[in-house]
Amino acid sequence: MRRFFPHPALSVAIFLLWMALNNASSLAHGVLALILAIGLPLLTRGFWPEHPPRVKALPALRLLGVVVCDIVIASIDVAKLVLGPTGRIKPAFIEVPLDLQDPFVGTLLASIVSLTPGTVSIDIDRSRWVLQVHALNVDDREAVIKAIKTRYEKPLKEIFSC
Amino acid sequence: MNFWIESLLAFLILAGAGFTLLGSIGLARLPDFFMRLHGPTKTTTLGVGSMVIASAIYFSVSDPGISLHEIAATLFLFITAPVSAHLLAKAALHIAQKPASEEDRPD
Amino acid sequence: MLNLAIQIAFAMIALAMVLSLYRMVRGPDATDRILALDTLYINTIALLVLLGINTHNSAYFESALLIAIMGFVGTVALSKYLLRGDIIE
Numbered sequence: 001m002r003r004f005f006p007h008p009a010l011s012v013a014i015f016l017l018w019m020a021l022n023n024a025s026s027l028a029h030g031v032l033a034l035i036l037a038i039g040l041p042l043l044t045r046g047f048w049p050e051h052p053p054r055v056k057a058l059p060a061l062r063l064l065g066v067v068v069c070d071i072v073i074a075s076i077d078v079a080k081l082v083l084g085p086t087g088r089i090k091p092a093f094i095e096v097p098l099d100l101q102d103p104f105v106g107t108l109l110a111s112i113v114s115l116t117p118g119t120v121s122i123d124i125d126r127s128r129w130v131l132q133v134h135a136l137n138v139d140d141r142e143a144v145i146k147a148i149k150t151r152y153e154k155p156l157k158e159i160f161s162c
Numbered sequence: 163m164n165f166w167i168e169s170l171l172a173f174l175i176l177a178g179a180g181f182t183l184l185g186s187i188g189l190a191r192l193p194d195f196f197m198r199l200h201g202p203t204k205t206t207t208l209g210v211g212s213m214v215i216a217s218a219i220y221f222s223v224s225d226p227g228i229s230l231h232e233i234a235a236t237l238f239l240f241i242t243a244p245v246s247a248h249l250l251a252k253a254a255l256h257i258a259q260k261p262a263s264e265e266d267r268p269d
Numbered sequence: 270m271l272n273l274a275i276q277i278a279f280a281m282i283a284l285a286m287v288l289s290l291y292r293m294v295r296g297p298d299a300t301d302r303i304l305a306l307d308t309l310y311i312n313t314i315a316l317l318v319l320l321g322i323n324t325h326n327s328a329y330f331e332s333a334l335l336i337a338i339m340g341f342v343g344t345v346a347l348s349k350y351l352l353r354g355d356i357i358e
Contacts, residue, residue: 020230071240075181075208078200082188091197114244115207120199121244122251134196134251163271172274175319179278179285182315186285189292189308195301198292202308206285210315213278217318221327229327232318235334239311242341246307249348254300256352 006045009055011037056159063155067112070151074117081137092138093122096131096145100153105160106131112152119144167223174216181209195254203247211236275323282319286312303347310340 005011018033041048081089100106103126110121110131119133135144188201218232289312293305314333321329 017234020234023227023230025227071204071208075184075205078188078205079181079184082184082191082201082205086192089192089197091194093196110248111241111244114203114247115240120196120203120247120251122196122248122255134199136197136200168271172270175271175274175278175322178315179281179319182312183281183285183288186288186308186312189305190288195298195304198301198304202304202311206308206311210311210318213315213318217322217330220322224325225327231330231334235314235330235337238334238337238341239314242337246341246344246348249345249352250300250304250307253303253348253351254298257298257300 005038005041007041007048010041010048014040054161056161059155059158063152063159066151066155067116070116074115077117078136089137090139092135092141094119094133094135094138094141094144096133096148098124098129098131098153099149100157100160101129102160105156109152109156112156113148116152119148163223167219171216171220174212174219178209178211178213178216181205181212183209185209196251199247199251203243207239207243210239214239275319278319279316279323282312282316286316299351300348303344303351306347307340307344310336310343314340 015033015037018036019029022029022033024030098106098109100109106124106126106129110124113119113121113131113133118137119135121131121133123132124130125132131148133144133148138144182205185201185204185206188205189198192198192201214232214236218229221229221232286309289305289308293302293309296302296305314337317329317333317336321327321333
């Protein structure tokens, strides 16, 4: 099984993406999607990191829900700040110390932080595992750090068990 | 077309255009680069996302069969927006830190 | 109702593109201009998707997808150039 599907998640993603791009219109596209889903991971096997991460489905779905809600809240937040007087906005650079030490999960966290309210991630320092973020309007630095850690980092650690 | 679906479509399209406009207002109004980064990354992405979803619903309802390729585009937009924001922020930091004498010496 | 919504949305997106263009012309730094260009790409995607709904033609969508991909690659290449002074290392 492992010989033909070195990256099961990647295979499923390719299959679904191909079906979506062709509107799941015919059986022929299904066969083509199956060929691509088996062939591409085999051909690109050498380029992928050694161990495909194991994902826990239930916490992942819960995090996805939280993130989708937060994206909407974030946009409304930014909209309010943009339309109001710009002189009163208090931006700040904040350093968030991370508990997780995995490049892939770190990247995921940085992307989520960029899309969610108040913060855009600037840089990950991989020697100290510190995430540098820019907050648009901040009253309390500790609250921002705590929000990122409990809302996104803890579920991510649970999902990838790292 | 059904009245409720039409209202939903109108709402999604107007919300999408509104958020797109707000993102650009943020880009034009806010005073420094890192603040400007917030508008396009969050607001504009959500605006285009909602407009693309409206397109998916419209073509699913009005044509035979369902229209799924819009979902792939939405996913693509939401994955790439933070990545380009991150790279731009890094570039801005790099320029801000670089002393003037090293201007034309790439490292 | 849908037609009216689409007309209003066209006007809003056109205004958004003007504002992005203003930042691109004005922008004090190179990064500001790249960010404005990226926003302009995303606005164009919105415009094309809207045009597709308006003319009831799903072919516009393919071009929107192309612009999305090209825009992302372009933004990454330009930021990489600012970051390293070189695109391909």
